[in-house]
Amino acid sequence: LSNNSTKESSEPPTLPLETWAILHKQILFHFYQQQQQQQQQHQQQQQQEQIICDTPLDLTVPKKTSIEDESNSSSMIS
Numbered sequence: 001l002s003n004n005s006t007k008e009s010s011e012p013p014t015l016p017l018e019t020w021a022i023l024h025k026q027i028l029f030h031f032y033q034q035q036q037q038q039q040q041q042h043q044q045q046q047q048q049e050q051i052i053c054d055t056p057l058d059l060t061v062p063k064k065t066s067i068e069d070e071s072n073s074s075s076m077i078s
Helices: 002-010 014-051 055-077
Strands: none
Touching: none
């Protein structure tokens, strides 16, 4: 039993270590790609915001109009 256990513990590491290393690289590369994609998306969003300088105004205006519409509709109903 002791011999078998030592064989099991001594032999496998050669292959698994290589496979683990490969898996580790793949996982790291996968996360690296994901991070890059996220960064690219953020950069694109920032660029769009820079290109369209009116976006903040556009964001605030619809809220005002929606509130006005609600008040108008309520006044119409009443």
